[in-house]
Amino acid sequence: MKTTIRIFYWLLALTLAPQIAFAIDSQNLPDAPSGIVTIKTIDPVRLVGYTVGDIIEREVILTIKQPYKLIETSLPIAGYEKRYKGQVIGIELKSVSHTKKEHSGNATFDIKLAYQIFTNNIVAKNAALGPEYLNLINTKNSKDLVKFRIPSLDIAISPIAIFGQVKIENNMSPLRGPLLLSSIKENQWLKLSNGILAISLLGLLYILGQRAWLPRMGGTFAKTHRAIRKLPSTPEGLKQAVSKVHESLNTSAEMSVFSNNVAIFLAKKPNFSPMTGEIDQFFSLSRQVYFEPNAAHNLGANPLRWLQDFTRRCRDCERGLLPETLTQKSGR
Amino acid sequence: MSDRQLADWRNHALNLESEVNKVVVGQQTPIRLITTSIFARGHVLLEGDVGVGKTTLLRAFTRGIGGGYQRIEGTIDLMPNDLVYHTYLGEDGKPHVSAGPLLMSGENLSVFFFNEINRARPQVHSLLLRVMAERSLSAFNSEHYFPHMIVFADRNQVEKEETFEIPSAARDRFMMEIPIVVPKDDGIMEALVFDTKFHNVDALVNTVKADVLQFDQLNAFSSVIQDHVEASDTLKKYALNLWKATKAPLDYGVKVSGVDMNRLVLSGASPRGMSMMLRAARVNAWLNERTAVLPEDIHAVFHSTIAHRLVFSPVYEMRRTEIAREMLVGIVNAVAAP
Structure with a gap:
């Protein structure tokens, strides 16, 4: 029985011996001699504004000179919750991976660490990733064990939302991303304004246009107005102009218009109603030019100019527009 | 003739129109056309229903322009000589001949109204058309002239029985055919029925100012208008x-x-x-x-x-x-x- 118990203890001792040997607390080991380990870290650019659920990645590149080499089992273990003064700080090493490259006098380890945040606060607070400790062993002297400290990375953990009622536009915190204003409404207004502007320009061209490139622009009075503008200010020119206006009236009314059936013309073409008085004036001019030279008209010394204005206003009526008020009816 | 005289005559003409418009209401257009025909010296065919005021209209004009007014009714047994004379037995028991409607007023005849001309025979039309064209008539071995006469003839377009349509050549002698229709205005229609002044035609016609124009000067003045x-x-x-x-x-x-x-x-x-x-x-x-x-x-x-x-x-x-x-x-x- 004693023998059995003794054997059990020996077996237990043999079983636990290596574990005891490797379960050395790294922090109690002496630091690695200077010059043995070269470290380079690739840290995230943003060190603030992290909140629960965020994953922060670090890359540590270690170059370890011989005769020391990394005890790879001392690499941090995924799932380990970081503590500060024995308290869980809410940062967990989510994953760790590394690659190793052997060189003639050294070895390079590329260690990738990913931490995940599991904490939050109503105000921003400091936190740190790491430090991590690695153990090195002198291959020429197995009792020469040293540690190497991967420095911690300070970050700031931000709250998910600002506590209390805050006007977001006034929050100038750099932790908050730029506030993007919605431009949908402005874009809609811009399009609407452009549309109105285009229609207005079109309307202006429609009113002022001399050509016939829009519907109802090529009316008979538009053509007559263009023709009259080219006629010379002579008795013969005036005669032609009056004749052309007669043609336009007849074409527009689809019948011969005379001073005694203007009412019929206006009933057929009510757009011309504002021109009633001027149509009567035109017939008085026609009477003088074609039938009764002694008859008087009150159109001043330049009736051809009056006819130009008259046909322009008739053209407006023809286009369904309200003709502008004549400020000066004759003799311009 | 000066413009002043033309204007004076125009005023007289418009005055005549105004006078006639007072007794024949709602007929402004026919009245203007008759005035026109008087100054254009053209004969007129009146077209209209019975009792629309054609006779009153012509009598009113005649009173305004002066001269003689004669009227004859067209009937199927009317003969041409009925226009010229008629015979009768006088109180002395002897046959007498007196002037018919055409001759009765002599040269002063200014308006001759032939009522229902289409009821008269074509022979009558022939005589009338000659008188209209030449304003003269041969009768009793002498030539009779009617230099101031205007013929107004009426034809009933509704009734066609026992009528003789005026041939186109005869119609062409008339300067105008003027329709006379009943006014459509309710007020005028009511006045024509209820206003007693329209019941007595003689009294009504007598209200027209007499001799507004001088009938014997119309021919000369008509030429002036045509020239002017x-x-x-x-x-x-x-x-x-x-x-x-x-x-x-x-x-x-x-x-x-x-x-x-x-x-x-x-x-x-x-x-x-x-x-x-x-x-x-x-x-x-x-x-x-x-x-x-x-x-x-x-x-x-x-x-x-x-x-x-x-x-x-x-x-x-x-x-x-x-x-x-x-x-x-x-x-x-x-x-x-x-």
Whole structure:
């Protein structure tokens, strides 16, 4: 029985011996001699504004000179919750991976660490990733064990939302991303304004246009107005102009218009109603030019100019527009 | 004659119109046309129903222009000599001959009204047409003249039995055919029925100022009007186009609903008809204080001077009034001036 118990203890001792040997607390080991380990870290650019659920990645590149080499089992273990003064700080090493490259006098380890945040606060607070400790062993002297400290990375953990009622536009915190204003409404207004502007320009061209490139622009009075503008200010020119206006009236009314059936013309073409008085004036001019030279008209010394204005206003009526008020009816 | 005299005559003419308008209400257009025919010295065919005031109208005009007024009723047994004389047995038991309506007023006859002319025989028409054309008559071995006479004839277009249609050549002698219709205004219609002043025609006619015009000066003054009122080349061209359109309306795009335009017109307006139209248009221009004829002056007399001259295919004669009106309105609408 004693023998059995003794054997059990020996077996237990043999079983636990290596574990005891490797379960050395790294922090109690002496630091690695200077010059043995070269470290380079690739840290995230943003060190603030992290909140629960965020994953922060670090890359540590270690170059370890011989005769020391990394005890790879001392690499941090995924799932380990970081503590500060024995308290869980809410940062967990989510994953760790590394690659190793052997060189003639050294070895390079590329260690990738990913931490995940599991904490939050109503105000921003400091936190740190790491430090991590690695153990090195002198291959020429197995009792020469040293540690190497991967420095911690300070970050700031931000709250998910600002506590209390805050006007977001006034929050100038750099932790908050730029506030993007919605431009949908402005874009809609811009399009609407452009549309109105285009229609207005079109309307202006429609009113002022001399050509016939829009519907109802090529009316008979538009053509007559263009023709009259080219006629010379002579008795013969005036005669032609009056004749052309007669043609336009007849074409527009689809019948011969005379001073005694203007009412019929206006009933057929009510757009011309504002021109009633001027149509009567035109017939008085026609009477003088074609039938009764002694008859008087009150159109001043330049009736051809009056006819130009008259046909322009008739053209407006023809286009369904309200003709502008004549400020000066004759003799311009 | 000076412009002042022309204006004076115009005032008299308008005064006459005004006087006649007082006793014959709601007939402004026929009154204007009769005034025009008086100054154009043209005979007039009146068209209208019975009792619309044709006789009153003519008597009122006669009183205004002075001179003699004679009237005869057209009947189927009327003979030409009935216009010239009639015979009777006198108190002395002997046969006597006295002047008929044509001769009764002598040269002072100014208005001769032939009522229901289409009831008279063609022989009567022949005599009348000669008197109308020549204003003279041979009777009792002497020539009788009626230099101031205007004939107004009435024809009943509704009744056709025992009537003799006036041939187109006879119609052409009349300067105008003027429709006289019952006024449509309710107030006027009521007045015609209930206003007692319209019941006594003699008293009514006597209210017209007498001798507003001098009937024996009308011929001379008519010539003055015709000489004084001008017609421009444009107007002449317009009148010619109207004339052509009466002959070939289809060439001017004139159509009448329900009528084959290729068959409608057998003969358009005659040269005499067109000259009468222009005479009347000149008078209309003068009445409107113009020194030249305008297309509007022609329009004012176009229908009354042309419609009765058109000769339609017999198949369309029954609808003459309606077709002529629509065709002439179409011509006025189709022909442009200038």
